[in-house]
Amino acid sequence: MKEWWKSGSPWVWLNGGAVTVSMIMVFGLLLLILVRGFGHFWPHEVVQTYYEVPGTDRVEVVGELRRSETLTGQSMREAGAPIPEDQMVVTRHLFKLGNRDVTGRDFTYFIDDFLGEWRYPRDMTVLERREWGDFYGQPLRLLEAGRTVAEGADLWAEFRARLARSNRLYDEIRQIERGDIGNINFRMERVRLDQRRAELRGTLTPELERQFAERRAALDAEYAVLQERLDTLIEEARRDSIVMRAAGGQEVTIRLDRIVKAWQPNDMSVFAKVRFYIGDFFDFIFGYPREANTEGGIFPAIFGTVTMVLVMSIIVTPFGVLAAIYLREYARQGPLLRTIRISVYNLAGVPSIVFGVFGLGFFVYVMGGAIDRTFYPEALPAPTFGTPGLFWASLTLALLTLPVVIVSTEEGLARIPSTIRQGSLALGATKGETLWKVVVPLATPAMMTGLILAIARAAGEVAPLMLVGVVKLAPTLPIDGNFPFVHLERKIMHLGFHIYDVGFQSPHAEAAEALVYATALILVLLIVMLNLTAITIRNHLREKYRSESD
Incomplete structure (x- = not known):
């Protein structure tokens, strides 16, 4: 045993065990996110039953079973449940009831002992609405301007056709509101700023005033045409509605323009559920959020995260690489250089919120305020760059990840053999030519490693x-069709902040749970894709310069 300890084998096994436990924990977490995240999009069957507690009226229950749990009878009795004293174990089920606007409840626990027979009617329908969450019920009648146009066996097919028409009208309405009218508002603001700029410079002449008035009149005419078209579309979209039977027999009329999609999960085959699952997943990826981010898609958050990471990479890479080259190749070795390196290492350990406070105080208020006073005085007092935005978020993250890029690049430069430098110098190359044409290309994989680590950290920061x-919630994307096309001053959404907001700030915690897992899954997949892209580029560069050196 003594010799075994001296051989160092116990430490090898200890390290191996620690790595194994860490890998199990990581993969376990990823598996949990995958199962909960992908399960969010599956069309669950809708249960119809009743709930009758002794001494109370029978209540009809319609909804999706989300989870079941077993508790002790004592804990349930302490919570006020009418459980017999001799009952040791109690099972309760969490149902998503939907119909929040009708009942005021969305998720409710029901004790299994007081539930009746579970049935799954084939005509039980789920309506995903633009407001008030999902609705569960059975369709009764389809109305057009208050007049019944379909019921019975013909109802579902006619309803699906009219819902598709309603969604097409809604998409056209949103395009006019967000795209066309938004573009007019942008150009109208440009006219106002141009006139204000001319006033500040003292160059506003009657001729210029006439031109500005003509531009505004032309934009007003465009707006009037779009508004007339918009009013017509809204009136057409509000024409159709459907009467649904909710739990308890109450009839509820819902306009089709308030419905996103409808399905009957109890009547769907496995193939139909898979097709619905794929469509729902893509709607989640490319859709826009609704209901305080607890419903709808996350496309603005994905777009904002990717854009911010790309801008951050463009900023941090040249600064980090140049700083590392100077510290390694040009700076005089001594106490000052050691102090700078220690400062860089310590900078990597500073809490990220400190960088946020620094970015707000220096980048936003100092630099942004100076930019507004110098280049955008016509917009004041409304700030252009003197307010939080994409550029300052990217610059703050660049500062946060700068030490990672510097250290990785320095290590890559240090691994280049001195014989390569000496050989280049012996062939007549200058020190600068040796550095930029020989040393730096060979250290490129190390630079990419630093960038990979920077991307991984930046994408997950909140x-x-x-x-x-x-x-x-950002009203517009940072990239659109209006000049200069990339708007670095705009605020953005971010997947990490979206997870925090939905998970901890949502008024409907149970409804947000599945969305948190789904969004976390997308964030993990996005980070993996960004890292794989950078790793592929790094490996390509490594093979390229290795073959050239051979």
């Missing part, structure tokens, strides 16, 4: 972004 540019 705390500093809350101060420097990320918001709960």
Whole structure:
């Protein structure tokens, strides 16, 4: 045993065990996110039953079973449940009831002992609405301008056709509101700023005033045409409605323009459920959020996260690489250089929220305020860059990840053999030519490693972004068709902040749970895709320069 300890084998086994436990924990977490995240999109069957507690009226229950749990009878009795004293174990089920606007409840626990027979009617329908969450019920009649046009066996097919028409009208309405009218508002604001700029410069002449008035009149005419078309579409979209039977027999009329999609999960085959699952997943990826981010899609958050990471990479890479080259190749070795390196290492350990406070105070208020006063005085007092936005969020994350890029690049430069440098110098190359044509290309994989680590950290950061540019809901994307096309001053959404907001700030915690897992899954997949892209580029560069050196 003594010799075994001296051989160092116990430490090898200890390290191996620690790595194994860490891998199990990581893969277990990823598996949990995968199961809960992908399960969010599956069309669950809708249960119809009744709930009758002794001494109370029977209540009809319609909804999706979300989970079941077994508790002790004592704990349930302490919670006020009428459980017999001799009952040791109690099972309760969590149902998603929907119909929040009708009952005021969305999720409710029911004790299994008081539930009746579970039935799954084939005509039980789920309506995903633009407001008030999902609705569960059975369709009774389809109305057009208050007049019944379909019921019975013909109802479902006619309803699906009219719902598709309603969604097409809704998409056209949203395109006019967000795209066309938004473009007019943008150009109208440009006219106002141009006139204000001319006033500040003292160059506003009667001729210019006439031109500005003509531009506004032309935009007003465009707006009037679009508004007339918009009013017509809204009136057409509000024409159709459906009467649904909710739990308890109550009849509820819902306009089709308030419905996103409808399905009957109890009547769907496995193939139909898979097709619905794929469509729902893509709607989640490319859709826009609704209901305080607890419903709908996350496309603005994905777009904002990717855009911010790309801008951050463009900023941090040249600064980090140049700083590392200077520290390694040009700076005089001594106490000052050691102090700078220690400062860089310590900078990597500073809490991220401190970077957010610094970014808000220096980047936003100092630099952004100076930019507004110098280049955008016509917009004041409304800030252009003197407010949190995409550029300041990217710059703050670049500062946060700068030490990672510097250290990785320095290590890559240090691994280049001195014989390569000496050989280049012996062939007549200058020190600068040796550095930029020989050494730096060979150290490129190490630079890419630093960038990979920077991307992984930046994509998952939340705390500093809350101060420097990320918001709960951004009305417009940072890239659009209006000049200059990339709007670095705009606020953005971010997947990490979206998870925090939905998970901890949502008024409907149970409804948000599945969405948190789904969004976390997308964030993990996005980070993996960004890292795989950078790794592929790094491996390509490594093979390229290895073959050239051979």
